[in-house]
Amino acid sequence: MDNNDSFPQRVYHILAAIPEGCVTTYGDIAALAGSPRAARQVGGVLKRLPEGSRLPWHRVVNRLGLLSLTGPDFLRQREALVAEGIQVSSNGQIDMARYRWRI
DNA sequence: CACGTGACCGATT
DNA sequence: AAATCGGCCACGT
Structure with missing residues (x-):
């Protein structure tokens, strides 16, 4: 990933690296x-994802797994999470200890 | 340039 | 355990 990429570009690259099922x-x-303190902006980027992109936006949840x-x-x-084998409770929470991805 | 706005986070009631 | 409070910072206006 290139350092002079814009913030959204960086987010795209990272997103693309999240393995299926995580x-x-x-x-x-x-x-x-x-930008360790820019979590809200990540949400902003995901909301404005280019139309028709294949990026796995659904593999992003908040720190509590919600x-x-x-x-x-x-x-x-x-639906997208369940489709790749991730268990999601009815209130929309997942088990982070089990599914969280780190490099 | 100066706000207002969040698909958030950590610490503190 | 749950609600609240500040801080955060990219982006649009």
Whole structure:
């Protein structure tokens, strides 16, 4: 990953590296992107992901393992996670000790 | 340049 | 255990 990439570009690269069946957190992505305190911006980037990108946006949850999305988006994320074998409770929480990805 | 806004986080009630 | 509070910082206006 190139240091003069923009913040969104860095986020894209990191996202692409998350293996199927694993998740990571907004804060971790921010740290990997070189801005440890920019977790909220990671959320902002994901929200504005280019139309039709194949990036696994659904593999990002908050530090507690909770899906930070609401409404129909929440349902889509849960569906996508379950589809790759990740167990998600009905309230939208996953077991971080089991699924969290670190390099 | 100066705000206001968050798909957040950690510490503190 | 749950709610609240500040801080955070990229981005848009």
